[in-house]
Amino acid sequence: MTSTAVRAGGGAQHERFIAPQERERNRKRASRRNLGSALLFLSPWIVGFVVFTAWPMIYSAYLSLTDYDVINDPEFVGFANYAEMASDPKVLLALGNTAFFTFVQVPLYVIVSLVLALLLDRAGRASGFFRTVFFLPKMTPPVAVGVLFLLLFNGQNGLINMVLGWFGIDGPSWTTDPAWVKPGLIIMSLWTVGASVIILLAALRNVPETLYESAKLDGAGFWRTAVSVTLPMISPALFFIIIVNTIAGLQTFDEAYTAFFGAGNTTYSNDAALFYVIYLFQQAFEFLHMGYASALAWGLFLVIMVVTAIQLVVSRRLVYYEGER
Amino acid sequence: MYRLRWGITCAGAAVVAIALGGCAVGTGGGGAADDAEYDSGAELGGELSVMGFSGVDEVATSRVEFAEAELGDVEVELIEGDLDIQQFLSAVASGEPPELLYADRDQIGSLAARGAIIPLERCIEGEEIDMDQFRESAVEQVTLDGQVYGIPEFNQVQVTMANADLLAAAGVSIEDVNGSDREAMTQANLALTKSDGGSLSVIGVDSKLPEFLPLWVAAAGGSILSEDGRTAALDSQEAIDALTWAVGIYDDQGGFSAVKAFRDSADFFGEGNQFATSTLGAMPMEQWYINVLNEVSPDAPMAFDTVRTTEGEPIAFAGGSAWAIPSGTENSEAACRWARAMTSVEAWQAAADARLAVREEEGKPFTGILTGNSVADEEIRGMVTSGGEPWDSGIEAMYEANDNTVSLPANPADAEFEQAMQDAVNSVLNGEATPEEALAEAQETAQQALDEGWEKLESREE
Numbered sequence: 096m097t098s099t100a101v102r103a104g105g106g107a108q109h110e111r112f113i114a115p116q117e118r119e120r121n122r123k124r125a126s127r128r129n130l131g132s133a134l135l136f137l138s139p140w141i142v143g144f145v146v147f148t149a150w151p152m153i154y155s156a157y158l159s160l161t162d163y164d165v166i167n168d169p170e171f172v173g174f175a176n177y178a179e180m181a182s183d184p185k186v187l188l189a190l191g192n193t194a195f196f197t198f199v200q201v202p203l204y205v206i207v208s209l210v211l212a213l214l215l216d217r218a219g220r221a222s223g224f225f226r227t228v229f230f231l232p233k234m235t236p237p238v239a240v241g242v243l244f245l246l247l248f249n250g251q252n253g254l255i256n257m258v259l260g261w262f263g264i265d266g267p268s269w270t271t272d273p274a275w276v277k278p279g280l281i282i283m284s285l286w287t288v289g290a291s292v293i294i295l296l297a298a299l300r301n302v303p304e305t306l307y308e309s310a311k312l313d314g315a316g317f318w319r320t321a322v323s324v325t326l327p328m329i330s331p332a333l334f335f336i337i338i339v340n341t342i343a344g345l346q347t348f349d350e351a352y353t354a355f356f357g358a359g360n361t362t363y364s365n366d367a368a369l370f371y372v373i374y375l376f377q378q379a380f381e382f383l384h385m386g387y388a389s390a391l392a393w394g395l396f397l398v399i400m401v402v403t404a405i406q407l408v409v410s411r412r413l414v415y416y417e418g419e420r
Numbered sequence: 421m422y423r424l425r426w427g428i429t430c431a432g433a434a435v436v437a438i439a440l441g442g443c444a445v446g447t448g449g450g451g452a453a454d455d456a457e458y459d460s461g462a463e464l465g466g467e468l469s470v471m472g473f474s475g476v477d478e479v480a481t482s483r484v485e486f487a488e489a490e491l492g493d494v495e496v497e498l499i500e501g502d503l504d505i506q507q508f509l510s511a512v513a514s515g516e517p518p519e520l521l522y523a524d525r526d527q528i529g530s531l532a533a534r535g536a537i538i539p540l541e542r543c544i545e546g547e548e549i550d551m552d553q554f555r556e557s558a559v560e561q562v563t564l565d566g567q568v569y570g571i572p573e574f575n576q577v578q579v580t581m582a583n584a585d586l587l588a589a590a591g592v593s594i595e596d597v598n599g600s601d602r603e604a605m606t607q608a609n610l611a612l613t614k615s616d617g618g619s620l621s622v623i624g625v626d627s628k629l630p631e632f633l634p635l636w637v638a639a640a641g642g643s644i645l646s647e648d649g650r651t652a653a654l655d656s657q658e659a660i661d662a663l664t665w666a667v668g669i670y671d672d673q674g675g676f677s678a679v680k681a682f683r684d685s686a687d688f689f690g691e692g693n694q695f696a697t698s699t700l701g702a703m704p705m706e707q708w709y710i711n712v713l714n715e716v717s718p719d720a721p722m723a724f725d726t727v728r729t730t731e732g733e734p735i736a737f738a739g740g741s742a743w744a745i746p747s748g749t750e751n752s753e754a755a756c757r758w759a760r761a762m763t764s765v766e767a768w769q770a771a772a773d774a775r776l777a778v779r780e781e782e783g784k785p786f787t788g789i790l791t792g793n794s795v796a797d798e799e800i801r802g803m804v805t806s807g808g809e810p811w812d813s814g815i816e817a818m819y820e821a822n823d824n825t826v827s828l829p830a831n832p833a834d835a836e837f838e839q840a841m842q843d844a845v846n847s848v849l850n851g852e853a854t855p856e857e858a859l860a861e862a863q864e865t866a867q868q869a870l871d872e873g874w875e876k877l878e879s880r881e882e
Contacts, residue, residue, distance in 0.1 A: 165512070165534075249681055251685040252685045253685075270684065271677040365850070381505075381835050382835050382839075382869075
């Protein structure tokens with residue numbers, strides 16, 4: 096019973112006598128109240144979004160049209176920064192490195208995650224222990240991972256080459272040979288596979304047992320069951336991991352910067368590890384070309400949007416959502 | 421309704437544009453106004469925040485105590501950690517810069533060109549800082565367009581360091597690896613280099629690329645940048661020859677990739693360092709490493725000499741730190757006094773006394789301190805204690821190198837210039853380009869950055 100109805104006579108039988116205009120006003124008033132409450136509860140997020148995301152993006156878009164060095168006033172240069180991007184060979188180099196890293200690393204990352212999740216799914220009571228073990232490396236700061244990379248992958252006495260040596264394989268110079276720098280970084284990135292393993296494990300455990308039983312009754316073998324039951328049922332989780340890791344791959348920075356461009360390696364910056372965000376960082380904070388760096392940031396934004404859009408379109412054919420008809 | 425929405429959209433866009441314009445206000449500008457009254461006899465007060473100075477050893481603390489006494493009632497705050505250029509620029513842009521900045525001298529040109537730090541002529545005059553005491557090469561590094569922007573502090577020079585046992589076993593001498601005869605150094609490298617099962621086990625000579633290319637160019641009488649800091653000379657014949665030869669040193673050992681991997685695996689600061697373990701024949705290295713070696717491996721079979729020009733004369737490439745005053749600082753009088761005090765002969769004497777006392781307590785020799793102040797250097801040199809051979813020869817080489825330094829002048833595109841040079845060297849080291857190709861490309865990139873930098877600086881001055 097509405098308060099208006101009460102004021103109008105106190106009984107439900109009087110409600111039908113409320114004028115339609117007043118009823119409309121009441122509805123709008125209630126709607127406004129609800130909106131106000133919603134906005135109040137959402138306000139911390141809204142303020143955070145405006146201050147830390149929307150405003151910096153708008154400001155960055157503006158700066159991308161200027162020549163700005165942080166200290167002096169920005170000077171409007173139109174689309175000159177974007178034109179420079181198109182003719183800057185290092186942008187192409189950085190994009191190529193980033194694309195190679197992303198499009199090799201993401202499938203590998205997903206495959207390794209899936210294999211580990213499948214093993215964990217069959218591990219029984221021990222899975223809790225291994226789940227923790229797999230997740231722990233994710234807690235390691237990326238900068239430490241970068242340093243670890245230099246130690247483990249050292250071509251002279253690194254642990255990786257030592258292990259390869261046990262099998263009679265003469266390991267490459269992962270950290271200094273340009274041909275092996277990106278493969279090394281890709282392998283090293285598998286260090287943090289734990290988070291994806293846990294997501295996939297949860298997805299695997301949500302696959303209804305009845306589907307497996309049906310498949311068994313139909314005479315499906317391991318591969319047939321995997322392709323026709325397991326993969327479709329966990330495809331939303333796989334899609335999530337692919338999208339998130341693709342975006343992370345395109346923005347990769349920390350480990351490669353620490354290993355090849357940070358304080359310990361300032362004189363030998365291996366261009367094979369010059370990823371897009373590293374170049375953006377150099378332009379912004381080493382050369383103080385904030386306007387150009389902003390244009391680079393928008394370039395990356397565009398690339399990520401396009402890649403994600405393609406993935407979304409493809410996903411419509413490949414991802415199965417149980418609730419959908 | 422449509423018009424109303426369109427109007428609101430336009431108004432919104434106008435508000436955003438005005439807000440953006442309002443926010444995007446710089447605080448710098450070439451030759452920022454400095455209306456402070458500098459006077460060496462004035463009583464000072466207020467606060468002094470210092471950014472970038474993280475020294476915690478006796479050389480730092482003794483001078484800090486001296487400077488604090490000179491500043492009287494000024495409340496000094498040392499912001500912990502090395503200079504973080506992002507942190508500094510953010511502070512300048514937000515209008516709250518520190519009063520004083522401690523930076524590498526090769527950063528001074530870029531900061532000055534952007535108006536992030538102020539020229540110090542009035543400070544030098546008012547505080548009566550005797551710039552004649554400072555080494556010419558150090559002052560050149562902090563002088564942009566004829567104006568001094570920094571007071572030089574520590575100095576760094578390179579010395580040739582070698583493993584005497586390896587030299588003897590290979591039948592070569594320290595003179596063969598000091599750079600005076602490049603062909604002899606190439607041959608010595610071949611004689612010193614050892615491989616074990618196809619893997620490098622002794623680095624014969626490390627020519628220390630890419631960082632020491634400017635040194636090798638200077639050793640042949642050239643320079644990668646003109647004296648006025650306006651014209652790059654990265655594609656000069658001296659540079660091409662120096663790079664070709666220095667890369668050849670690595671090629672003769674199986675390539676830079678192998679040498680770098682081996683170099684990275686060394687316990688550089690520990691007792692298992694390359695000289696102590698006889699896995700490195702020779703290399704040029706900054707003088708502070710003599711102290712490290714003496715500390716961690718006093719029995720290492722070392723041999724020292726200066727780096728030498730192709731004419732056989734001592735040479736070193738000076739680097740080091742400097743004090744600078746940011747634009748918009750609130751207590752530049754105190755900042756200037758601090759810079760004067762910290763680099764004064766008295767402060768360095770206090771530092772040397774403190775270091776000497778510590779070393780005597782440890783039963784180790786005092787190996788000296790190199791500063792940008794030549795008078796202080798002479799005073800401290802007299803306090804050096806003998807550590808016996810080969811360390812005394814090392815100290816001798818260090819002081820000889822310090823008396824024969826060259827440097828690159830300040831310029832408004834320090835970072836871009838250095839990056840262009842390093843990119844060129846790296847691409848040759850990685851086999852992606854010939855020295856001629858790489859240096860020609862670097863020359864173009866560096867010159868463009870220099871031209872843009874100078875153009876902006878001059879338009880700001882107008």
